[in-house]
Amino acid sequence: MTISAKNFRELRLEGMRRDFGGMNALKDISLTVRRGEFIALLGPSGCGKSTALNCLAGLLPLTGGSIWLDETRIDHLKPEERGFGMVFQNYALFPHMSLRKNIGFGLRMQKLPREVIDAKVEEALALVRLTKQADKLPGQISGGQQQRVAIARAIVVEPPLVLMDEPLSNLDAKLRLEMRAEIRRIHNMIGCSTIYVTHDQDEALSLADRIVVLREGEMRQVGTPHELYARPAHADVAEFMGYRNILKAQAQSHDGARLRMRVGGAEIAGCAIEATPGRDVIAAMRPEDLTPSDSGPIAASVVSAEYRGRDFYGLARTPEGLELWFRSDIAVRPGEALRLGAPAERVLVYAGGAA
Amino acid sequence: MQGMALTPAAPERARLSQRLARRGFDVTTLLLLPALLFVMALFVYPAIYGLWLSLHPMNGGGALANYINFFSDAYKYDTIFTTLKLAIPVTLVNLLISVPIALRVRHMRYQRILTTILIIPVTLGTVLTAQGMLNYLGPLGWFNRVLMLLGIIHEPVRLVHDFTGVFLSQIVGGFPFCFMLVLSYVTGIDPSLESAAAMLGAGPFARFRHIILPLLGAGLAITFCLAFVQAFAVFPSAVLLGAPSGPTRVIAIAAFHAAYEEYDYSMGSAVAIIMGAVQIIVVMLVMKASSLLYRGPVAGGKG
Numbered sequence: 001m002t003i004s005a006k007n008f009r010e011l012r013l014e015g016m017r018r019d020f021g022g023m024n025a026l027k028d029i030s031l032t033v034r035r036g037e038f039i040a041l042l043g044p045s046g047c048g049k050s051t052a053l054n055c056l057a058g059l060l061p062l063t064g065g066s067i068w069l070d071e072t073r074i075d076h077l078k079p080e081e082r083g084f085g086m087v088f089q090n091y092a093l094f095p096h097m098s099l100r101k102n103i104g105f106g107l108r109m110q111k112l113p114r115e116v117i118d119a120k121v122e123e124a125l126a127l128v129r130l131t132k133q134a135d136k137l138p139g140q141i142s143g144g145q146q147q148r149v150a151i152a153r154a155i156v157v158e159p160p161l162v163l164m165d166e167p168l169s170n171l172d173a174k175l176r177l178e179m180r181a182e183i184r185r186i187h188n189m190i191g192c193s194t195i196y197v198t199h200d201q202d203e204a205l206s207l208a209d210r211i212v213v214l215r216e217g218e219m220r221q222v223g224t225p226h227e228l229y230a231r232p233a234h235a236d237v238a239e240f241m242g243y244r245n246i247l248k249a250q251a252q253s254h255d256g257a258r259l260r261m262r263v264g265g266a267e268i269a270g271c272a273i274e275a276t277p278g279r280d281v282i283a284a285m286r287p288e289d290l291t292p293s294d295s296g297p298i299a300a301s302v303v304s305a306e307y308r309g310r311d312f313y314g315l316a317r318t319p320e321g322l323e324l325w326f327r328s329d330i331a332v333r334p335g336e337a338l339r340l341g342a343p344a345e346r347v348l349v350y351a352g353g354a355a
Numbered sequence: 356m357q358g359m360a361l362t363p364a365a366p367e368r369a370r371l372s373q374r375l376a377r378r379g380f381d382v383t384t385l386l387l388l389p390a391l392l393f394v395m396a397l398f399v400y401p402a403i404y405g406l407w408l409s410l411h412p413m414n415g416g417g418a419l420a421n422y423i424n425f426f427s428d429a430y431k432y433d434t435i436f437t438t439l440k441l442a443i444p445v446t447l448v449n450l451l452i453s454v455p456i457a458l459r460v461r462h463m464r465y466q467r468i469l470t471t472i473l474i475i476p477v478t479l480g481t482v483l484t485a486q487g488m489l490n491y492l493g494p495l496g497w498f499n500r501v502l503m504l505l506g507i508i509h510e511p512v513r514l515v516h517d518f519t520g521v522f523l524s525q526i527v528g529g530f531p532f533c534f535m536l537v538l539s540y541v542t543g544i545d546p547s548l549e550s551a552a553a554m555l556g557a558g559p560f561a562r563f564r565h566i567i568l569p570l571l572g573a574g575l576a577i578t579f580c581l582a583f584v585q586a587f588a589v590f591p592s593a594v595l596l597g598a599p600s601g602p603t604r605v606i607a608i609a610a611f612h613a614a615y616e617e618y619d620y621s622m623g624s625a626v627a628i629i630m631g632a633v634q635i636i637v638v639m640l641v642m643k644a645s646s647l648l649y650r651g652p653v654a655g656g657k658g
Binding site: 078080084090105106110137154 | 545547548551553554555557558565566569570649651653
């Protein structure tokens with residue numbers, strides 16, 4: 001017997017909306033999730049990502065739109081009728097039940113024969129490597145182990161869809177990396193679809209097949225990790241994806257998507273992401289791409305620098321007072337004058353104006 | 356004491372205060388003294404004095420004469436059962452009403468208003484409640500008059516000066532207390548546990564049966580004990596609303612009768628001691644039973 005997700009083709013969200021007393025927590029979320037896909041809902045706190053997850057789970061009713069599992073409309077179903085698995089941020093393990101009982105709870109609710117339950121629980125325990133601890137209570141095991149029990153409990157019922165609400169946010173950095181790999185391994189093994197809520201872009205980039213960036217209840221961008229990392233569609237998405245230098249600039253000349261612009265006293269080259277950026281633009285650069293070189297167009301002096309082992313990350317200020325985050329292979333010292341530059345294809349240009 | 360092993364083998368003896376501190380006894384512990392004196396003066400001394408008094412019968416006949424007298428007179432020892440017959444159902448009913456209401460109220464937005472309304476009967480005191488019920492439920496009270504006017508009954512229903520009256524007043528008086536305690540236990544249960552159970556396919560009844568009830572068990576046992584002790588000591592409503600010489604002759608009335616009508620303080624004390632003993636036995640039985648239940652934390656996550 002093996003644990004594998006129930007068969008289905010796709011989950012569709014059509015114009016999913018949720019209002020809280022006149023405020024739109026979610027606006028027109030439309031998304032199709034294929035079987036076996038790992039989707040990360042990424043966004044800063046308060047962007048509506050947990051609301052979206054709870055709506056999918058059935059813990060919050062929708063105020064508009066619909067949810068479909070293949071040809072079945074499911075948004076009016078209660079959580080217990082949807083058959084999805086969910087991993088909660090605080091794990092929500094039943095404190096009065098042994099790990100074995102916790103994991104078997106969903107199967108007992110399905111009134112399966114006892115031998116079947118025992119066999120599946122045993123398998124799930126092996127999957128999360130907790131066979132030895134099976135008879136302990138949740139309070140007697142560590143946070144990482146509790147996390148694994150929560151995952152085992154959610155997947156043992158073989159749900160078509162597993163929902164995870166920031167499952168790693170209560171763990172320390174090392175454990176977080178380990179569990180990340182574990183989650184992806186289990187996802188691949190059972191072949192379910194996973195919707196994973198997080199505010200950590202590293203987590204989203206490393207786990208997901210596709211990332212949905214949410215901001216103020218709106219879907220800002222949907223794409224593969226690479227698309228989001230290399231070409232964020234909007235300046236706010238870029239900022240969230242680690243483009244730490246967000247600078248106001250004036251476009252000087254166009255050549256297709258290439259354009260030259262003035263940033264403070266310097267003229268730099270970049271590539272336009274939005275079709276016609278206009279004269280006032282925003283240039284976004286990752287600190288990793290902005291490095292000191294003799295030919296760099298931006299003159300600045302180092303304000304602070306921190307050692308990161310392989311390289312240095314620093315903050316520099318131009319004579320006009322612009323602050324720039326940069327990376328350097330060689331040691332830099334505060335007060336030092338240097339010239340900074342980034343390859344044109346790594347400087348993303350967005351329409352400015354209001355921002 | 357692991358701390359002892361860590362102390363250096365210094366030849367000179369540590370100061371007394373340091374030696375005490377090592378055993379967890381420091382100056383702050385002295386702040387207990389006023390409260391301790393208070394408990395001694397107002398509880399321990401009277402209780403021991405009562406016990407001593409009960410062992411010195413007014414009419415002689417050995418130390419245990421009062422107890423032998425109590426347990427050989429059906430009119431006296433029956434009061435134990437009369438009181439239990441009143442107190443146990445009252446407590447159970449209060450508990451059974453409290454749980455569903457508390458489960459509903461915990462999600463309400465105007466919880467404060469509701470709890471305030473519920474607390475009012477407690478603040479009014481038993482005598483005022485009894486007086487009100489006497490008027491309202493009496494043969495000529497509103498309750499009977501309305502029922503007769505509607506033609507539902509033809510003769511007033513006997514609700515006061517009977518077991519029913521005391522029972523109802525005990526519910527009215529005891530419910531808020533029970534409810535507030537149960538509410539605090541219910542709200543202590545992490546709501547995500549119920550969500551988790553729902554996600555695993557448990558309907559409302561299964562969630563109550565498998566999650567809420569087991570986590571509430573120990574709290575319900577404590578609530579039962581406290582509410583029971585309160586109900587067992589019923590006196591004003593048994594006199595005012597009940598039939599104090601018949602079906603509601605509770606043990607407190609027997610004690611009052613002995614001490615203040617027969618002026619036999621010794622016998623009165625003996626009845627009071629028996630009353631306390633019965634309460635302790637019931638509480639111990641309930642706590643023993645509840646020790647079989649889960650009594651750990653009621654949150655789902657770490658910390």
